[in-house]
Amino acid sequence: MSAVGNQPFSVTGVISQSFAVLRNNLGGFVLIALIVLIAMVVVASIVGGIFFGGAMMAAMSGGISGGDMSTMGMMSFGVGAVIGSLLILVLILAIEQLGVAAITYGTVQDLRGRKALVGECLSRGLSLMLPVLGVALLYTLIVAVVPGIVGYGLGLVSDPLGRAASTVLQVGGSVVLYVAIPAAVIEGTGAIGSLQRSADLTQGYRWRLLGMFILVGLILVVAAAVIGIVIYVTMSISAVLGGIVIALGGIAMTLLFIAYVAALPAVTYYNLRVAKEGTDITEIAKVFD
Numbered sequence: 001m002s003a004v005g006n007q008p009f010s011v012t013g014v015i016s017q018s019f020a021v022l023r024n025n026l027g028g029f030v031l032i033a034l035i036v037l038i039a040m041v042v043v044a045s046i047v048g049g050i051f052f053g054g055a056m057m058a059a060m061s062g063g064i065s066g067g068d069m070s071t072m073g074m075m076s077f078g079v080g081a082v083i084g085s086l087l088i089l090v091l092i093l094a095i096e097q098l099g100v101a102a103i104t105y106g107t108v109q110d111l112r113g114r115k116a117l118v119g120e121c122l123s124r125g126l127s128l129m130l131p132v133l134g135v136a137l138l139y140t141l142i143v144a145v146v147p148g149i150v151g152y153g154l155g156l157v158s159d160p161l162g163r164a165a166s167t168v169l170q171v172g173g174s175v176v177l178y179v180a181i182p183a184a185v186i187e188g189t190g191a192i193g194s195l196q197r198s199a200d201l202t203q204g205y206r207w208r209l210l211g212m213f214i215l216v217g218l219i220l221v222v223a224a225a226v227i228g229i230v231i232y233v234t235m236s237i238s239a240v241l242g243g244i245v246i247a248l249g250g251i252a253m254t255l256l257f258i259a260y261v262a263a264l265p266a267v268t269y270y271n272l273r274v275a276k277e278g279t280d281i282t283e284i285a286k287v288f289d
Helices: 011-024 026-061 071-111 118-155 159-176 180-187 191-202 206-237 239-277 281-288
Strands: none
Touching: 011 026, 011 071, 011 206, 011 239, 026 071, 026 118, 026 239, 071 118, 071 180, 071 239, 071 281, 118 159, 118 180, 118 191, 159 191, 159 206, 180 191, 180 239, 180 281, 191 239, 206 239, 239 281
């Protein structure tokens, strides 16, 4: 699939094209999502066990009086818990970006009419994990941390004002920086360069991207409602059958969601470049050759 010349950016076109990419690579992308999800759970469990278990033992060894930990023990537990929590967050984010980079690579290959194997996608994702992690950390800082701080500060004056300011900053940052990770994966522009590249590509299309976010959200709501109806019907037939549907349906929806939200920015990036620069997919994907 290639584009010649500048073509208009279509929100519905991007959404449907992303679903087509997911359909073409359903097994591979879902498997990547499953591997990433399992890795996140395993790493969080191991690191959590090491830090929280170690911190608890250190706290208890500080002395127990009447079943209470000593002050030094409590401080040791608190420090260990904070360090462990931060490490878990960074590792989970890194593993998540491995999956995002892998699916981004697979999406670009699909757009150019090629089929990327799961191993090939994961290999590319692993090689790009650290650069993409840098983008993700800056993205999180801009889209989540800064709005949270601003919202908290303004919330001291007026709670509605604080909530409104935080929401506007979060949504605005998400729109402006939406294609930063595809830019990092495909162009290798570095963390700050990828954020700037995303800002440049989204300029002039940000209201459309906001509309796309809303439309995708509505699609997810409808999908959740359909699943809810299926669960209700199966539960009325058999509680056991309903439980199975809930478990399997929840896992399936989670994996499909992970795969789709990783593919959507890559398709958006491609369509923005076509619309703004007249670039075709062969030119975009040649970096992987």
